[in-house]
Amino acid sequence: MSQPMLAAVTTADAIREQAALLFFERGYDATTLRQVAAAVGIKVSSLYNHIESKEQLLLSVMGGVMDDLLALQKVAVSQDVDVIDRLIAVLDCHIRFSASRAREVFIGNSELRSLPTDARAKVIAKRREYERRIQDLIVEAGREGKAVVLDARLHTYSIVAKGTHVASWYRPAGALSMDRIINIYAKAALRELSVNDADTRVDGWPAAA
Amino acid sequence: MSQPMLAAVTTADAIREQAALLFFERGYDATTLRQVAAAVGIKVSSLYNHIESKEQLLLSVMGGVMDDLLALQKVAVSQDVDVIDRLIAVLDCHIRFSASRAREVFIGNSELRSLPTDARAKVIAKRREYERRIQDLIVEAGREGKAVVLDARLHTYSIVAKGTHVASWYRPAGALSMDRIINIYAKAALRELSVNDADTRVDGWPAAA
Amino acid sequence: MSQPMLAAVTTADAIREQAALLFFERGYDATTLRQVAAAVGIKVSSLYNHIESKEQLLLSVMGGVMDDLLALQKVAVSQDVDVIDRLIAVLDCHIRFSASRAREVFIGNSELRSLPTDARAKVIAKRREYERRIQDLIVEAGREGKAVVLDARLHTYSIVAKGTHVASWYRPAGALSMDRIINIYAKAALRELSVNDADTRVDGWPAAA
Amino acid sequence: MSQPMLAAVTTADAIREQAALLFFERGYDATTLRQVAAAVGIKVSSLYNHIESKEQLLLSVMGGVMDDLLALQKVAVSQDVDVIDRLIAVLDCHIRFSASRAREVFIGNSELRSLPTDARAKVIAKRREYERRIQDLIVEAGREGKAVVLDARLHTYSIVAKGTHVASWYRPAGALSMDRIINIYAKAALRELSVNDADTRVDGWPAAA
DNA sequence: CATGAATGAGTCTTCATTCAT
DNA sequence: AATGAATGAAGACTCATTCAT
DSSP states (O other): OOOSSSOOSSHHHHHHHHHHHHHHHHOTTTOOHHHHHHHHTSOHHHHTTTOSOHHHHHHHHHTTHHHHHHHHHHHHHHOSSOHHHHHHHHHHHHHHHHHHTHHHHHHHHHSGGGSOHHHHHHHHHHHHHHHHHHHHHHHHHHHTTSSOOSOHHHHHHHHHHHHHHHHHHOOTTSSSOHHHHHHHHHHHHHHHTTOTTHHHHHHTHHHHO | OOOSSOOOOSHHHHHHHHHHHHHHHHOTTTOOHHHHHHHHTSOHHHHTTTOSOHHHHHHHHHTTHHHHHHHHHHHHHHOSSOHHHHHHHHHHHHHHHHHHTHHHHHHHHHSGGGSOHHHHHHHHHHHHHHHHHHHHHHHHHHHTTSSOOSOHHHHHHHHHHHHHHHHHHOOTTSSSOHHHHHHHHHHHHHHHTTOTTHHHHHHTGGGGO | OOOSSOOOOSHHHHHHHHHHHHHHHHOTTTOOHHHHHHHHTSOHHHHTTTOSOHHHHHHHHHTTHHHHHHHHHHHHHHOSSOHHHHHHHHHHHHHHHHHHTHHHHHHHHHSGGGSOHHHHHHHHHHHHHHHHHHHHHHHHHHHTTSSOOSOHHHHHHHHHHHHHHHHHHOOTTSSSOHHHHHHHHHHHHHHHTTOTTHHHHHHTGGGGO | OOOSSSOOSSHHHHHHHHHHHHHHHHOTTTOOHHHHHHHHTSOHHHHTTTOSOHHHHHHHHHTTHHHHHHHHHHHHHHOSSOHHHHHHHHHHHHHHHHHHTHHHHHHHHHSGGGSOHHHHHHHHHHHHHHHHHHHHHHHHHHHTTSSOOSOHHHHHHHHHHHHHHHHHHOOTTSSSOHHHHHHHHHHHHHHHTTOTTHHHHHHTHHHHO
């Protein structure tokens, strides 16, 4: 009823879905379990047949995001192709993920501080690993003379920031198609690194795969 | 003690300062007026001799940020120089502000939704105006053939995102000096727009002023 | 596992057993039906196939205690022997019961107030009857010059109190054997009443039976 | 207002008083903070201006009881008189305290298990110390041939039990005066130990002091 | 019989806010 | 100005109980 497109099979799924929506819209602290329950169509106490606590609910919402993202990035990074092509793959992965799972990504960014200390630490570690891989690629490209690196870390931040930003406004029904967004941001990133034929590389990209 | 340079003269100032710190660290919802009072060294009820409400406190913390930012941007934009130089000035303004007033900027980004509807609307309008000016500059540069614009809005977002990101991690004592960060991000932005001699333009910039 | 000797045959029995254990350890109010269910190895809802309500469970745990005790006391009181011998029999009965069914006795003492009003009234009536019989014996002994009674009621309380106390600490595996405890407390009670040859009477007691 | 005799000066005192009353009547678990607040004549949330938590309230109610009791007992034990006189003094102290502060003593006995583990451990240690002193006196009396000891520990329990029991029913307005109760129970205790002239010793007791 | 799920009632606790002093 | 106390509103969570499967 409340999920026209994605009918949640389990009540537990429905709870996670609605919670994600509400956490995204109002923030974790400002979201009441009453609101979550109402959105699902059950009473607050019934919630506890499916979740352990509000904190656990947040965890399960943020849950796999970083793992999924790391897994996808791994694939992109591991391809046996040119650095630039791997970089493009990583960019594609980054923006596509940030857009297609915008809500979770956004929550993952904004509600880190609502997480219990140990869980937060784990997520932060994954985040660092994720950024490190991007940075490594940038350094490699620089070393091979295929990019003019100003500051590897800041270039990385610049890329990461694009994803964070996209996650805050992307809507499937928006004016810009996801592929177009990815295409432009990938070009922008390569340009920022002064990669030769940045635009062409991006447009001809999946070809090499 | 927590503000080495700017010792708050008024109690009201101290409150705003500590509130900013706490809102930044834990978020508006998760911050208690008790915590603010404790940080200032007074009791909760005494707070109300200086503030009207928690919401008003948030407003006064986020208060001038957008106004100040718009004012600074205005100066940058109004200079009677080359588009690219104006763009650089705007970039400098953007990153410098995002870094030097990181906490307020961060709160302004993350706690928009905690604002009462009308206040939120006003801030959003200012935000749009701010972004519009950047976008206009990009469009102008593109029209004059001094930049190869892929999508003016996305380029704008890319720039804005850098500031948002910087506001989340910049510390005065950090490894990177503010000027260096600005220098690199300005180059990155010009490169992203395929501006000729991007790096040189940035390095030689204030000269024209 | 928790009942080495008396393995509960019925699930209903197991429930009563575990409930008794938990009520004893944590009190009725502090005991959760979930805990009872867990102790039995079933789920909470399954409990209701065997009990009517938590209150009824308490009732059935406290259930027969007073009836059983009264019945045993009846036998002791009705013997056709010397008052002192009957008193000793009653003392034996009292302490033996308090020790051998310590948990139920303890619960019966401490959870009276958790009982619904009418049930509580019934138990209290039985209690009074029980104490009255002891008191009557004391009075009789006094009248016959076989005891020096200070205050029949207080002597009765003194005896009752010993049982209550024993019920709170007696463990079958403890240092003192049950028979020894009974022997000593019986002597103490007779001594308290200044019965002649108190110790000898107790030691030679079952002889007369 | 609600305490005709003992007008509590502080609100905090009133809370402790009413809490003691309610904990005594219905038990800690069955007592609601709402009830406590209502009894005091304030709202539940106001309670928290005076207490830290329900558990702390229990602690502060049970608070000094054992300390006070130990202090009084110390005085009785330390007198430079005959063992039997010291024993009588200790008995007087025990029963008098159990009666005059019946509610607190009762709560201290019945709600031990509601205490957090560490607090419970402390109270239990004090209890043991208290009982040990009684037992030492009994042993001493036995060694000096002034008492015929059956089992020092059980005699101690017998005495302790009388106090516990008294605390459960004593009312200042009751039929038996406190002094009479003390007198009888002291005699009963000495008789139980086969002390010579038990009754006379008790009746002539304070004389030696 | 056993159980997963639902739920109304109620628990302790926190918080922003007010007001008399 | 500062504060102790009071309070309405709300929040997360628990529990005994019911019912369909």
